[in-house]
Amino acid sequence: MPIAVVRAETYYVPPPPRRGQPPLDWSDVPAAELVYLWMEARMGRRLPLPAETVDETYYAQINQNRWCALCVCGSAAIVSPTDPRFGCTECGYGWVTLIFPDDVDAVEEQLLLEPRPHLRNWWHPEDPANPYDPPAEPPPFEPEPQKGKTS
Numbered sequence: 001m002p003i004a005v006v007r008a009e010t011y012y013v014p015p016p017p018r019r020g021q022p023p024l025d026w027s028d029v030p031a032a033e034l035v036y037l038w039m040e041a042r043m044g045r046r047l048p049l050p051a052e053t054v055d056e057t058y059y060a061q062i063n064q065n066r067w068c069a070l071c072v073c074g075s076a077a078i079v080s081p082t083d084p085r086f087g088c089t090e091c092g093y094g095w096v097t098l099i100f101p102d103d104v105d106a107v108e109e110q111l112l113l114e115p116r117p118h119l120r121n122w123w124h125p126e127d128p129a130n131p132y133d134p135p136a137e138p139p140p141f142e143p144e145p146q147k148g149k150t151s
Contacts, residue, residue, distance in 0.1 A: 002112045002115065003065065003117045004108070004112075005062060005065055005066070005067065005108045005111060005112075005120065006065055006066040006067065006078060007031065007067050007078070007079075007080040007081070007082070008031040008032065008034050008035065008067070008077075008078050008079050008080040008083070009031045009034060009080055009082065011066070011078045012026075012034035012035050012037065012038040012078065013026070013038075014026050014037075014041065015041050015042065024041075030083045030085075031079070031080035031082050031083035032079065032080070032083040032084075032085035032086060032087065032095070033049060033083075035077045035078070035087075035089055036049055036087070036089065039089050045089075047089050047092075049087065050087040050092070050093070050094040050095045051094065052094045052095065053085075053094060053095040053096075053097065054093065054094040054095065054096055056096050056097075057096065057097045057098070057099055058070070058071075058086060058096050058097075058098055058099070059098070059099045059123070059124040059126070059127035059129070060079055060081070060084070060086075060098045060099065060100045060124070061121075061122060061123045061124065061127065061129075062107070062111060062120060062121055062122040063076075063121055064117065064118050064119075064120065064121065065111070065117035065118065065120040066078050067079050067080060067081065069086035069096070069098055070129075071086070071088040071090065071091060071093055072091075072093070073088060073090055073091035073093065074090075075088050075089070075090035075091065077089065079098060081100045081104040084097060084098040084099075084100055085097065085098060086098050099124060099126075099127075100124075101124060107122055
């Protein structure tokens with residue numbers, strides 16, 4: 001069975017419960033907010049959620065089998081198409097709207113054809129950071145002039 005593309009809700013999960021304590025339930029937390037709970041639980045850092053949505057958009061990408069968003073500060077987080085927002089836990093930049101492909105499932109299915117998850121990468125075709133050139137338009141067909149014929 002192929003390894004699915006990783007999304008925020010499958011990566012940012014609660015830590016195991018402490019002895020005698022009930023397990024934490026993060027199932028009702030929106031996917032974009034899970035990274036904040038995870039940072040608090042795993043890294044011991046308390047981070048406030050962004051208070052506002054900034055007037056900017058980022059393109060989501062798949063990097064080594066994980067949906068990611070990259071911040072202008074150089075940080076990154078795993079994101080999810082189920083909650084197309086990104087807030088940076090490093091610089092505190094507010095909620096940024098993420099652009100995902102129109103058909104997320106088709107992109108993920110295509111990537112599953114590569115059996116090695118670490119080689120699964122995808123960029124939105126309109127993303128200016130996309131390292132792959134878009135397919136070139138073929139030049140318009142122009143018939144060659146015929147030589148040696150006179151009318």
